[in-house]
Amino acid sequence: MELGGRTLSVDIGRVGKQANGCCFMHYGDTVVLSTATASKAPREGIDFFPLSVEFEEKMYAVGKFPGGFNKREGKASIHSVLTSRVIDRPMRPLFPKDYRNDVTLNNLVMSVDPECDPEVVAMLGSALATSISDIPFDGPCAMTQLGLVDGEFVVNPGYELKHKSDLALTVASTREKVIMIEAGANEISDEKMIEAIYKCDEINKEIIAFFDKIIAEVGKEKHEYLHYEIPQELNDALYEVCPPEEMEKVVFTDDKQTREANVAEVRAAFEEKYGDNEEWMALIGDALYQYEKKTVRKMILVDHKRPDGREIKQIRPLAAEIDLIPRAHGSAMFTRGQTQICDVVTLAPLSDAQRVEGLDPYVTEARYMHQYNFPSYSVGETKPSRGPGRREIGHGALAEKALVPVLPSREEFPYAIRAVSETFESNGSTSQASICASSMALMAAGVPIKKAVAGISCGLVTGEKDDEYIVLTDIQGLEDFFGDMDFKVAGTHDGITAIQMDIKI
Incomplete structure (x- = not known):
């Protein structure tokens, strides 16, 4: 099919025949091998669905050697981890809730066309590979990326246009609804963002129609599995x-x-x-x-009563202070209810900016780094620290995305900037509290940001009928776990700078 001015084609049955499902995806000159594999039996002693999503970047895809002494790809890059999360988030709710077999979705990036981002290809490949496999899955779903260049929307922009765009929007949909949104923006208005989301959803439905034809032709019958029910x-x-x-x-x-x-x-x-x-x-x-x-x-x-006694639109008590850490360049603590974040900012010469090796030729360094830590004591648990997990990397990237639009240019402020958000206490929306704390810590460190940025998370609880729903403002952990949506939005007084939304139904 034609997609964003380029041809998307799928090769099935040619490679990877021993996987439950395999798609050899081609989009322009970008090639991704997407596979879906499930274990023969459920994993014993667990009460969750063990899904693993991998996005493997191979440097041969762009005609380069990997860096380092060994000249071999090793630990997944931050970009790989973030792409894996973007694939995981819309697909996980589409598997049966009581499915306990291990499932691995693997995406091997074999060739990269600078005009065709492999992220989109991998997501589409994962959805199609799972849909044609015998793994139980309520799909397919589809994903589209949208840019905004000179006031015009660009469907699935290439690397060059992405770095000129005022919007980096990713939307995943099923036939019925939008199920995931990931966005970074240069203070985009609410109206423009909504228009962009609808456009992505429209394109996603065209992709799903294309997938339906393939599934009808080569899709396998879904296998039976051991159901877990409470008597x-x-x-x-x-x-x-x-x-x-x-x-x-x-x-x-x-x-x-x-x-x-x-x-x-x-x-x-x-x-x-x-x-x-x-x-x-x-x-x-x-x-x-x-x-x-x-x-x-x-x-x-039914009762319009929240577990902590708040009104539906009421925000938890807020508190903020700066300069807690005496020897740091800047620090701030932001508290919202029982969620508390301390952000510490460090400045350094531009020579200390992080070097980045990846598939995007336009990203060779990171001048601004935002890192997020979530220790076990923040939720009253005991667990050894083994470095940041995928969730921590994802939360740090979301906060970074929200703040980048208000940072001064290299010419205005010739320093590398590192912000570290330490979670002191957690009861929901720590990523958005990190944005609030970081905005203050950057100002405390003397960074001349253009405007203050704040973030908040909203939730949704639905009934059996379409008109039975409640939208909650500033959700706590319990409302996140038991609700149907986690909608995080950050921005300034003038517009949106970041969105992350996941629908769980």
């Missing part, structure tokens, strides 16, 4: 130990630790009464989670 007898016993009206009292508090202690008491009471039932003991954690979720959603949707 109704277990739920009835749980309701007997803690009736619904009591469960509302258990979760209704503005203190996270108090709520967790209340839930632990309910579990202890259940285990005391039914501790000899081994089958139930293995399922009580999931049963209690579902009961808590059902209670919170009912409170919000």
